[in-house]
Amino acid sequence: MAHWYMLLMCSVLVFCTAVRSALPADVAIISSSDILPYTTCREGIQEYLAEYTITATTINEDISKGREALEDIKREKPKVVIAIGPQAAFALAQEPALGNSRLFCMILNPQRVLAKAGLFSGVSLNIPPDMQMRTIKQAFANRKRVGIFYSKDPNQEIVDALTRAATAYDLVVVPLPIGSAQEIPGLLSSRETPFDVLLIIPDEKLGSTKIVEYLIKESLRRNLPVVGYNSWFAKNGAVLSFIIDYRGIGRQTGAIARRMLNGSLLDTVTVVPPEHVKISIDVKTAEKIGVAVSPDILKQADEVQR
The missing domain is CATH 3.40.50.2300 (Response regulator)
Known part of the structure; x- marks a missing residue:
């Protein structure tokens, strides 16, 4: 009997895992590259939003690749899309249809970098x-x-x-x-x-x-x-x-994303400095x-x- 019970529980676990992986992501992260500051930031986001389903894509500093990745992301319809680094943010800025579901992080002087493409909300690298x-x-x-x-x-x-x-x-x-x-x-x-x-x-x-x-x-x-x-x-x-603290920036970005996931969408473009320096x-x-x-x-x- 115990043997059959264990088999049943394992089957339920496998089924639940499969269903979870098949669900659309709550959050999509698109990274400019896999350099250590960006991966550390991404880990901070993932740690802070551990209870949510998250997908992650890296575009190797190729904006055209970023646009392609965003086409796939839009089909998945995540509630929040986060760009890490300038190239990913530049590609995301050109997707106004995603509106206030967008966030960026790990960008120095974002008001200047994203001025032409269209500024949206996020966490800058500018020390106050x-x-x-x-x-x-x-x-x-x-x-x-x-x-x-x-x-x-x-x-x-x-x-x-x-x-x-x-x-x-x-x-x-x-x-x-x-x-x-x-x-x-x-x-x-x-x-x-x-x-x-x-x-x-x-x-x-x-x-x-x-x-x-x-x-x-x-x-x-x-x-x-x-x-x-x-x-x-x-x-x-x-x-x-x-x-x-790059992990701290990730957690700070994750905190904003969590508020958005809970229904508090950003009505105006808000750029904040890093909290952890x-x-x-x-x-x-x-x-x-x-x-x-x-x-x-x-x-x-x-x-x-x-």
Whole structure:
């Protein structure tokens, strides 16, 4: 009897699994590629929405492939479609019929990236300007001038926002617009560097590792602390680094998706910054260049290198 009961239970389990896999997905995820930040973000989404049926597709940064994938997704009629990364989001932006069932995540400056295709709601990679300036003030209490090298066309709005945020903390942003990376040595060659802290922001003119390494080296040679925007900087000489939690972005996106699945559709386009940004402090580098880091920021830091 026990033997037949076990067979019956196994049959029921197989049947339920088959029915579940045959059901249309509640959520469809389309990823730009399988790089680690995107897969980590996707895992965060899947963890947060574990009770829902989810499908996942990767388009290998091919927007045309993304359009093809979205044709299949539309036939499945999921309640929410999530794009991870710019290529997937660009393809999804061209599907206005999906309306407010769309979400994006893992995009820097989405208002600019998706401007032509059509902006929709999601979670950006932009670290809030207020957080950056507040943390710089807390870390380097005796320093006031924050230098920023940047390309004027794509990043002027970002620098303007940082400039506004700085005033609340008695800081002054020293904007250093450049047309090319070749202009940087000239701006650094003066006897008196016009800033006390160098904040490096994501910028196409500073996209080369060689250029960023040069900036860090020259700043440290002048005993100036560098502030970076990811874990690479934390390992390569930045005294202060902001590190975005990609799994956290996935969970944050998942939380928005869950509200949508429960019937709270987004009536207006809403773009929010990442909620989970870690702070890394390199005390060893700070001591080497004679820069004092406040004890308060060391207590707040998620990571302290000594």
